[in-house]
Amino acid sequence: MTVQTWTYLLVGITFALYIGIAIWSRAGSTKDFYVAGGGVSPWANGMATAADWMSAASFISMAGIISFAGYDGSVYLMGWTGGYVLLALLLAPYLRKFGKFTVPDFIGDRYYSKTARIVAVLCALIVSFTYVAGQMRGVGVVFSRFLEVDINTGVVIGMVIVLFYAVLGGMKGITYTQVAQYCVLIFAFMVPAIFISIQMTGNPVPQLGMGSMLKDGSGTYLLDKLDGLSTELGFDAYTEGKKSTVDIFAITLALMVGTAGLPHVIVRFFTVKRVRDARKSAGLALLLIAILYTTAPAVSVFAKTNLLSTVSNAPYDSMPVWFKNWEKTGLLTFEDKNNDGKIKYVANREENELTIDNDIMVLANPEIANLPPWVIALVAAGGLAAALSTAAGLLLVISASVSHDLIKKVFNPNISEKGELWAARIAATFAVVIAGYFGINPPGFVAAVVALAFGLAAASFFPAIVLGIFYKKMNKEGAIAGMVVGILSMLFYMCKFKFDMFGGGSEADWWWGISPEGFGSVAMVANFVVSIAVMQFTPPPPKEVQEIVEDIRIPMGAGEAVNH
Structure with missing residues (x-):
């Protein structure tokens, strides 16, 4: 069978599975819709959390970024993995004990x-709309290549699927769908990695294969070959970085604390019965996430080596089928500037004739390595699973923020449970439409957009949550002022240097040499400083609030989350 036939088959089977699970586990109450009834087992919640966490950015874009950034791309590995540890150990158990469905619910109370x-x-x-834009873009990229439809049509198909199981099943449907999606995405990521590792080095463990000798008998290590291919073309050596230490630190910190403030990950810890189960599922999720995260650097090395070996100074007419297929998507373009019929792929922009979108590297990797069609199709199904699982979690955060935190808690406290459930579903529908718009008109490649979402979460939520848990004297005036200053400063910097607004600016104009992806660290510090400064000149919180803060740090006695 052809790649397209295999893709239709595998994607069709996985979509049918997701829809079937959504129908089986449809939400019948607001508790089902927001926290899956609060009775999910630690194993199921760990797998669902891992799927929720490993978005299109992790599956599709992270290895793509590392392929082109080399050593500098390691900031994503360090930041995202370290951030999850920070969330699991520092915040999740306490938030779970506080017993609120959402981050705004915690902050409001x-x-x-x-x-x-x-x-x-x-x-x-x-934060959620910035993040979900990257997911819908990832869905469009996968569909455009493997189902041979344009990216916009692919985004619309993804919108319909997510809308169905997110709106029907709520968190209950999403949780059990994400368990299936984790199985699909991890299998899809590991199978080609193992195949290519054996093919290139003879070692079946990709993490070890990356540092092994090539099995062509040359006695050359794989990383040495990649360094040589890179420097021959005028690029920096793959294993050497060029980012400043300050920027690497800032990006890593922003990704870490942004992870700890991500609302769609935090809400997962409310779907289990006890605080102990929240800790257990966090540990399981970390192990399950590590499988992909430790493999991603190997995948990036395999993909970049195979790509450079295939295209460097090769006749355009001799390019394999995969090259022409990706050209059709517009994500890979060749312009013969010197009319010699050969592909000149070099670091010099004026001479370079090949443009490659970072997002294609993982998806094209099995094709470049000439793996069987079913493996290529499996990667497409995995990419869709990763993007859809996170998109669904984000859409639930958006719908819960509108229906629970705004409508029920602010504008209409007397709304019935059925009315609130309908409000949540309507909000999710509108959210899907807006997410689809951002997917069709994305502000950058997937991981770049997602990194900005982490910066926004770091700038706004992290200080408010940390101070809310560990500093009982933090009051409402300080928290509000801090969140406003943090989010506005991050939005300003992002718009100025990422989207050329407010007069724009080049890399040389970055404040303190920190990139937009790393500025969340600075905005976070500003949030902390403003919060504590304003607190000094405003009344302390009520005594009962201070007692609640002391109580949530006591390990024992936590019951089920309830909808207050």
């Missing part, structure tokens, strides 16, 4: 203020 709740809802919407 902890800071005893409707204004704080509204600010938190606005921050959650900004």
